[in-house]
Amino acid sequence: MNSSMKSPRKSSHLTQDLLSDCKNAFLALRTLELKIRNQALKIFADLIEQNERLLLEQNQMDLEAFEGSNDESLYARLKLDVTKLEQVVHGVRDVASLPDPVGQLLERTQLDSGLVLDKISVPIGVIAIVFESRPDVIPQILSLALKSGNAVALKGGRESLQTNRAFMNLVSDLERQMPELPSGWAKLVDTREDFRELLAYPEFVDLVIPRGSNELVREIMNSTQIPVLGHAEGVCHLYIHAKADITKSVEVAIDSKAQYPAVCNALETLLIDRKVAKDFLSGFEPAAIDKAIEMRGCPKTRQILPNIEAANDKDWRTEHGNLTLSIKIVDGLDDAVAHISKFGSHHTDGILTEDAAARERFLANVDSACVMANASTRFADGFRFGMGAEVGISTAKTHARGPVGLEGLTIYKYVLRGKGQVVSSYVGQEAKPFSHKKLPLTGRS
Amino acid sequence: MNSSMKSPRKSSHLTQDLLSDCKNAFLALRTLELKIRNQALKIFADLIEQNERLLLEQNQMDLEAFEGSNDESLYARLKLDVTKLEQVVHGVRDVASLPDPVGQLLERTQLDSGLVLDKISVPIGVIAIVFESRPDVIPQILSLALKSGNAVALKGGRESLQTNRAFMNLVSDLERQMPELPSGWAKLVDTREDFRELLAYPEFVDLVIPRGSNELVREIMNSTQIPVLGHAEGVCHLYIHAKADITKSVEVAIDSKAQYPAVCNALETLLIDRKVAKDFLSGFEPAAIDKAIEMRGCPKTRQILPNIEAANDKDWRTEHGNLTLSIKIVDGLDDAVAHISKFGSHHTDGILTEDAAARERFLANVDSACVMANASTRFADGFRFGMGAEVGISTAKTHARGPVGLEGLTIYKYVLRGKGQVVSSYVGQEAKPFSHKKLPLTGRS
Numbered sequence: 099m100n101s102s103m104k105s106p107r108k109s110s111h112l113t114q115d116l117l118s119d120c121k122n123a124f125l126a127l128r129t130l131e132l133k134i135r136n137q138a139l140k141i142f143a144d145l146i147e148q149n150e151r152l153l154l155e156q157n158q159m160d161l162e163a164f165e166g167s168n169d170e171s172l173y174a175r176l177k178l179d180v181t182k183l184e185q186v187v188h189g190v191r192d193v194a195s196l197p198d199p200v201g202q203l204l205e206r207t208q209l210d211s212g213l214v215l216d217k218i219s220v221p222i223g224v225i226a227i228v229f230e231s232r233p234d235v236i237p238q239i240l241s242l243a244l245k246s247g248n249a250v251a252l253k254g255g256r257e258s259l260q261t262n263r264a265f266m267n268l269v270s271d272l273e274r275q276m277p278e279l280p281s282g283w284a285k286l287v288d289t290r291e292d293f294r295e296l297l298a299y300p301e302f303v304d305l306v307i308p309r310g311s312n313e314l315v316r317e318i319m320n321s322t323q324i325p326v327l328g329h330a331e332g333v334c335h336l337y338i339h340a341k342a343d344i345t346k347s348v349e350v351a352i353d354s355k356a357q358y359p360a361v362c363n364a365l366e367t368l369l370i371d372r373k374v375a376k377d378f379l380s381g382f383e384p385a386a387i388d389k390a391i392e393m394r395g396c397p398k399t400r401q402i403l404p405n406i407e408a409a410n411d412k413d414w415r416t417e418h419g420n421l422t423l424s425i426k427i428v429d430g431l432d433d434a435v436a437h438i439s440k441f442g443s444h445h446t447d448g449i450l451t452e453d454a455a456a457r458e459r460f461l462a463n464v465d466s467a468c469v470m471a472n473a474s475t476r477f478a479d480g481f482r483f484g485m486g487a488e489v490g491i492s493t494a495k496t497h498a499r500g501p502v503g504l505e506g507l508t509i510y511k512y513v514l515r516g517k518g519q520v521v522s523s524y525v526g527q528e529a530k531p532f533s534h535k536k537l538p539l540t541g542r543s
Numbered sequence: 544m545n546s547s548m549k550s551p552r553k554s555s556h557l558t559q560d561l562l563s564d565c566k567n568a569f570l571a572l573r574t575l576e577l578k579i580r581n582q583a584l585k586i587f588a589d590l591i592e593q594n595e596r597l598l599l600e601q602n603q604m605d606l607e608a609f610e611g612s613n614d615e616s617l618y619a620r621l622k623l624d625v626t627k628l629e630q631v632v633h634g635v636r637d638v639a640s641l642p643d644p645v646g647q648l649l650e651r652t653q654l655d656s657g658l659v660l661d662k663i664s665v666p667i668g669v670i671a672i673v674f675e676s677r678p679d680v681i682p683q684i685l686s687l688a689l690k691s692g693n694a695v696a697l698k699g700g701r702e703s704l705q706t707n708r709a710f711m712n713l714v715s716d717l718e719r720q721m722p723e724l725p726s727g728w729a730k731l732v733d734t735r736e737d738f739r740e741l742l743a744y745p746e747f748v749d750l751v752i753p754r755g756s757n758e759l760v761r762e763i764m765n766s767t768q769i770p771v772l773g774h775a776e777g778v779c780h781l782y783i784h785a786k787a788d789i790t791k792s793v794e795v796a797i798d799s800k801a802q803y804p805a806v807c808n809a810l811e812t813l814l815i816d817r818k819v820a821k822d823f824l825s826g827f828e829p830a831a832i833d834k835a836i837e838m839r840g841c842p843k844t845r846q847i848l849p850n851i852e853a854a855n856d857k858d859w860r861t862e863h864g865n866l867t868l869s870i871k872i873v874d875g876l877d878d879a880v881a882h883i884s885k886f887g888s889h890h891t892d893g894i895l896t897e898d899a900a901a902r903e904r905f906l907a908n909v910d911s912a913c914v915m916a917n918a919s920t921r922f923a924d925g926f927r928f929g930m931g932a933e934v935g936i937s938t939a940k941t942h943a944r945g946p947v948g949l950e951g952l953t954i955y956k957y958v959l960r961g962k963g964q965v966v967s968s969y970v971g972q973e974a975k976p977f978s979h980k981k982l983p984l985t986g987r988s
Binding site for chain 1: 570573574652654658660665667668745749750764765767768770772788791792794795797798799802803884893895902906907908910911912913914915916917918919921922923927928929939940941942943944945946954955956957958959960961962963964965966967969970977979
């Protein structure tokens, strides 16, 4: 995505037609029965299973076109294999087995006799999703959208074009097998320019979900008035409190950093209370070296570990996404919270302590999507949190925060059923009172 | 607000300093105990009561400066009197008596033995509010923000500057009486230019709530990447179905249109099924004339009521906000839903019918924040819906939709409490399973 994304312009009828199709499909999709949505998911899973060879062949074409490049990690993400496809199929079937996220009765209030207000969950509308390199994101996103009754406009990476198209052909097969599915509910946006244009249509697109590099996410956030669900940086912290259990702390810090360093919930900065700095670092250093963690420290840290590099202000703000770890010795809990507040990204931050009061103060004072005590930051994840499936992790302060499951693809509407009541009966001198009585949530709206 | 608002620029340190103060105040405010927040609300109500004369004097200065203008409705909104101030005081005390919107335990999941995940409600952060002419909005907004632990940057109309400042002086008095309140939690933004600038700081401002003309709201929505809670148009519809009770329908339509035509939930377009058009209009016409409703009709309507003006495509999209009513005869329920989908603003739309199947089909198929059967559109309101207090009505598809109470000023965070668990125990060949057991919601997090 280039910087011209910053001022999206409406120009091509192609984009407008595509989005208009999506919007119309949404209007049909959102009232589709759960039974039909689940049946579609099962057929989609079967189609992926049956077309395994075809998908791998198309993927092979992408891989061959890519081989000139030397980016091994990108190649690994681009490459499909039998195991990955089995996981995809398993994932789609899992989504089919989840409870219905829409049509749920969230609140029921009797306003007056014969005047009952329901608050029910409904799908959001048209969701635009952009992702890079990993073509297995397509079936994952499609299944979550279909389950929740949302239409989707998808933009995949150019490097996985053949694989993306192969998956979208299966969507066409699915639509042929199930005429109940409104055609247009899932559309592929081919070029970057088209996706850039799409961001200029808040009247058609209700939510944008970027899944890719921090740079991609930040550029999208800066270039659209459509709500964006996601996060740019994941600069996660662990604070080793003065009353931390050292053995446990070393284990949790190593897991947070090294279990999978490339992901957003991995540890970037370790804050150590000066009272336990020597103790902790004497246990941590050999374990870190063993895991090839590259430590960078503040001046006080380097008094204890003189052989490590110096950390600078840029390090405190950086999601390295590799085995680089910034270490700072702090004066206490408030100092740690202040550092997190200044340099953090409000993603996931934790404390290690055996002191209940300190633990609760940290958990209350750190304003992040996920706050943790005595647990690895790597737990911040939709599957581990028990959501079944994850759309992404959000650092937004509205709509959805932290790991987002199907619930993040829903909103609600109010449904009022009356018997001809008018407002003028409830105002003025002889106004009838409202009862505003909460009723039990039995069944659906 | 002029059109240069469309490209906000960061330039003045004033705005940045003000927002930075707000953000710091928020960090202290959000963990303030309910008891203290409620006490502050009660003192604030007392201060307004005690300073009634001063407030009215300052308001008189605004009114005198305004008298050159001829806008009577604006003058009426600008003017404070004893009754309005009593309502304000009552409103602030009501907010004090509402349940705590933050710190509520929303979900509790045991991930594994000794590893428990809480989802708790928390305030959003810094909320920027812009409003026009009605200075009594200030205490209303301040009390909602304080109750929910959010800091606010307020921009009032220039015409109510003295009154706005008088209310803000009471905030200073409140802070002197209660040193527990972090200073800076409520700031007045003086000029339009400063507010325009503020919209360019998503790093400081978490939510914008515009309360004013449709034009103001639309301009703000088009000029910031910060989430905006509100609505531009309220083009509300009623559809008189073929099986409607005519007497009831006339009464509901008259109430929806004429009970308070200037507000967003008032009726703008009446859609009448052709099967009952003559019947309905013969009852509706005299009642409409009696209320001075100015009808505009489609060609078929004008065959029945030849003396009314013709409605054009612009009328279908217009929130008149006065006694002008557009009338269209439609071919049936699907035609009505299609009209609402094409011309509506997704605010509030209703059906009049005695047929349960038609009712449910309409309620499911109309994609609006509030959908109603056999009830006046004027019920779409936070107080009538039983929320106690209202921030505004939202037509957004994310975060909050329809009338928004205190809940719309909150978001959630995840709190994980463990005993030193690491993710590596839960992956690979000998992975421990997660229990993902929902626990009862007893007490607070």
